[in-house]
Amino acid sequence: MKVYRSLQQLPVFTNAVVTIGTFDGVHLGHQQIIRQLCAEAKENGGESVLISFYPHPRKIVQPERYIPELTTLEERIELLKQQGLDNLVVVPFNKEFSQQTAQQYIKNFLVDRFHPSLIIIGYDHKFGNNREGDYRLLEKMGEEYQYSVKEIPQQLRNEVIVSSTKIREAIAIGDVEKANQLLGYSYFFRGYVVEGNKLGRKLGYPTANLQIQDADKLVPANGVYAVQAQIEGESGILKGMMNIGTRPTVDGTTKTVEVNLFDFEEDIYNRHLKVFVKYHLRNEVKFDGLDKLIEQLHKDKEISISKLADN
Ligand SMILES: Cc1cc2nc3c(=O)[nH]c(=O)nc-3n(C[C@H](O)[C@H](O)[C@H](O)COP(=O)(O)O)c2cc1C
Ligand SMILES: Nc1ncnc2c1ncn2[C@@H]1O[C@H](COP(=O)(O)OP(=O)(O)O)[C@@H](O)[C@H]1O
The missing domain is CATH 2.40.30.30 (Riboflavin kinase-like)
Structure with a gap:
């Protein structure tokens, strides 16, 4: 897995199949999404690319809402390395990045930097200033910029949300056996x-x-x-x-x-x-x-x- 920590050093990806998220914990739900991403990339003859942000966007946008993390950035990289991904891009997240409009984010960030052929994303994924961008906008702009969008099945998406929260809750009350089951390690x-x-x-x-x-x-x-x-x-x-x-x-x-x-x-x-x-x-x-x-x-x-x- 190649790891990129700045947008300046990105190569030109071939047929990038992209997903975006924090993937804190890299738990069983995340692992399933990554398997799907890698399978789609293979089918398309392209490269799998996982885009993540650091620091966590929430820390920049809502600094008052503190949520401890299951994995540090280095731990996340260590775990993602075991998942068969081709590329991990850790995007430095800051106020300026957060203030891009949803359209700018799609055009200047996703399209110009990654040239994706396919974007795999949860139906409830939000992006851009004030979280205005959503799945529908991605689909709409995909016609112009020639990428397709695939939804992570709602069931799996819900499981991912539930298990990240569940794992944190389990660890916070000492139920590490349950946390370990959901993490897969x-x-x-x-x-x-x-x-x-x-x-x-x-x-x-x-x-x-x-x-x-x-x-x-x-x-x-x-x-x-x-x-x-x-x-x-x-x-x-x-x-x-x-x-x-x-x-x-x-x-x-x-x-x-x-x-x-x-x-x-x-x-x-x-x-x-x-x-x-x-x-x-x-x-x-x-x-x-x-x-x-x-x-x-x-x-x-x-x-x-x-x-x-x-x-
Ligand atoms: C497995 C384990 C269980 C412990 N359980 C307790 C406990 O129930 N109550 C307590 O007051 N201290 C507990 N201790 C802490 C001991 O009091 C502690 O090891 C001792 O104070 C030594 O401290 P030090 O490393 O600073 O010298 C436990 C320590 C270990 C390793
Ligand atoms: N079996 C062991 N488990 C943990 N630490 C050990 C063990 N054997 C030796 N050590 C060493 O001893 C130190 C702990 O001794 P301890 O008397 O508890 O002192 P402290 O109060 O400084 O922790 C550890 O930091 C480690 O360097």
Whole structure:
């Protein structure tokens, strides 16, 4: 997959078959749309092109409406690479771009930059200043500019909308099993390993304290999870357990994300850890002393090992 991050460096596409969207999460619904896009491109003897925008148009047009994202841009690119697409174009989105009229967007952006032979789009896709452009306008202008338009079946389109929202909601309440089912892979995030208060190793459970650097990334609900993890730059997959929360037994105020890795003893301060969130085990509890907490950690480890056995 070729990735273009600016409009200046675009090649002349042959017979471009195009779809447009954010594709946050690249979940099963998105994957189906991309399969259809690739199949149509093949049938037309053309190239598949997925057009996406960064930052998310909503952040520019409605900055007050904050919605955390399932994937950072780099993660989205990483996932899209696995989908068999020929081209991904990440269009820098800004106020000026958003203020093009719908007609200008079609003529100056879609037609002049991509020369599409086919545009595949949801029936409810809106574009141009004040979201004035829609499917009908695309169809109408297609006669003049010689492209056709195909609708992503309404059923699939609805599923895509529903599942993006559903996945966010599931992760936000800790139901990662459901989220993972809808994603078609395990939800993951990256964190930078920082120092904590060095209590972990005294308890017999050292924990890598993770700083999540992308402010827009959706962090799962507070709770205890069985996870897999990968130290950035290394290929091995480690198993472990994670706590997200305020650690009411010892602290109770600052939110932390920390991972205890099984059968592991290395110093990984200042490294990046990619964490795959596999199973939700329980909510965070305020224990009556550290001994009770340690007792529970033994149980958490046992359950994690048995749940992760098939992974
Ligand atoms: C799997 C796991 C589950 C945990 N569950 C709880 C909990 O329910 N309540 C709590 O107060 N702390 C919980 N902790 C947090 C421990 O209190 C924490 O690991 C300890 O404070 C070490 O912190 P440090 O890494 O800053 O030294 C959990 C930690 C892990 C790794
Ligand atoms: N099994 C392990 N799981 C996680 N981190 C480990 C493990 N073994 C060693 N470490 C290292 O120890 C650190 C955690 O020790 P801990 O006593 O909890 O200190 P801190 O409070 O600084 O996190 C981790 O950041 C990592 O560098």
